Amino acid sequence: MPSLTPAERIASMLRIRRFEEQCITLSSHKRFPGHYHVYIGQEATAVAACAPLLAGDVIYTTWRNHGHLLARGADPGRMMAEILGRAHGYCGGRSGTLHLSVAALGIPATSALVGGNLPLAVGTALACKRRGSGMVVNFCGDAALEEGAAYEAMSLASLWQVPVLFLCENNSIPPELRKRGQFTSSTLPAKRLADVPGSLCIPTETADGADAGALGECLSRLAAEVRGGSGPRFVEVRCTRWPGSFPLWPELPCGPWQLDWAFEAKPGREDLAAWNEQSDPLSLYVRGCVAAGTLERGALQAIDARVREEMERAVQFALASPFPDASEAYGPVFAQAGQAR
């Protein structure tokens, strides 16, 4: 099974963070219309979830998909072009940020309906089971468990014993609750999210979204169990909401993330400083690697410079891409016979 070195893990997380920062900047400059959702603060989860996946495996994600796509290997330039509604976007401007998909990478369809992707994931896992190869990871948020679709999908997955990992990123947790050790969703009456799949006889776990190293171990192990044919798994990854996501439109309260925040410097706003100190998987992992002597700050600076340059190039590519011709609006509504896989 592929595993990540600390430098690779950091680079993957950093790519997501720098991409999302570019998104926020482009949005604040009114470069694209419509609402969008960034993945800052949850990077460790996407990276850990996608690391053990192989060609032929499938992921289903949501409206908060940028991190998942990047971790699975999507090109940031084509992603950004799609977010800007440009012709060179992965979906030719038909999806935007909400439905970004890259079929060639095993990201065949992205649903922006809460809980809407879980049934799809179970069906694709059924296809994997019948074929005898492949597995599915389904990303959802905590609110997905408030939808009937999620319950029905998990029930089917358990009944059919199909290879799907339900990965629920519980990002509903404000910092003050995290301090008190409370992790329930804001509006689900279940005391623990895992009680819902647990009642359907799906083995469940919980993991800390701020601990990138432990997440890597946990999600690799769960993926191996699912791939081994022992049926579905459910994991709740507890993430503390990044303060930049509290406003209706995401913002960078203190500008882009700084490598120094992993060490002696602090963001200049109290809530962000506290989040950085306790809950940011990137700052905490970077700090841990340096403290353990695994990586030096100079090497980290070089990784960051490379990632920044990559994301700047992605933005340039997207801005240079033309808007699609208006006639593109009319299709493709239907696939031609013979086109279906």
Add this chain to the structure above:
Amino acid sequence: MKITFAEGLARAIHESLAADSRVMMIGSGIMGLNPAAQKAMEPVLNDFAERISVAPISELGLAGAATGAAIGGLRPLVDLSTGSFIFQAFAQVVNEAANIHYMSGGQTSVPVTFYSLAGMRGGGAAQHSHRAQAMLGQVPGLQILAPGGAEDAYRLMKWALQESANPTVYISHGMLFGESADIDPGAPMLPVGRARVCREGADLTIVASSITVPRALAAAAALDKEHGVSAEVVDLRSIAPLDRQTVLRSVAKTGRALIADECHRSFGVAAEVAASLAEEGLSSLKAPVCRVAVPDVPIPYSAPLEAELTVSAERILAGALRVLGR
């Protein structure tokens, strides 16, 4: 070979399972509560049990799982049971399956078949009598098949399972199960998207689909016998794609049009056909178009009440006489 609608359905499923290992079923209650029709499914259940996934009562989950299975390379037929229950599944049928090909910019195709045993079936009352084809007709990306006889029951199901590249809703009808036809399984199928002129005539066109096809044919026979009227009957076969050209050609010939439709009157299949005639066929019309459809009320339980709302051969005949000014 003479087969019934139910036998045609079962035969198409059996042949498709045998022909393509990607074809599979999620649920198998295709024949509803009809024991004679259920008997036709026995070969499928006996020969392909391992290709049929057990289906709990979870229409939303099942519709989504079938969609996901299609994305994963299978060609599923999912039983969404009684027509009214497709509403439980609407979010997956309408907002996932139908959108995926377009939203992905053509990257992903979804060859899934949703089976809906639709229609006013006698005693189904308000919550078990729906025909959702008109509502589904508002959803770009769905193919909606509405066979009106045994031949299309067989051929359209085979096409959906073996050839279609897109999400398809197959509108079946319990009152059609016993309809029979002589078919030659080796003969080519009239392409999907083409309506069939199933009776030629000169005085007016009756446009029908699903259950209204045999009733329109019965009305046409009575018009001929009792009133000396020559009615042409056009079976739409599919609601999406909708073959407006065949309807327009027929009306250009007859000059009069009646649309017999088991959807509710407002915003129904009949309304769409009438709108097309108004837009593109007005100069052909010698009389206003007539819709014979279900009044805009829920379906009642009691037999005489249900009969009052039913698009019967008698009501089609009466409508035809009105169009003819008699």
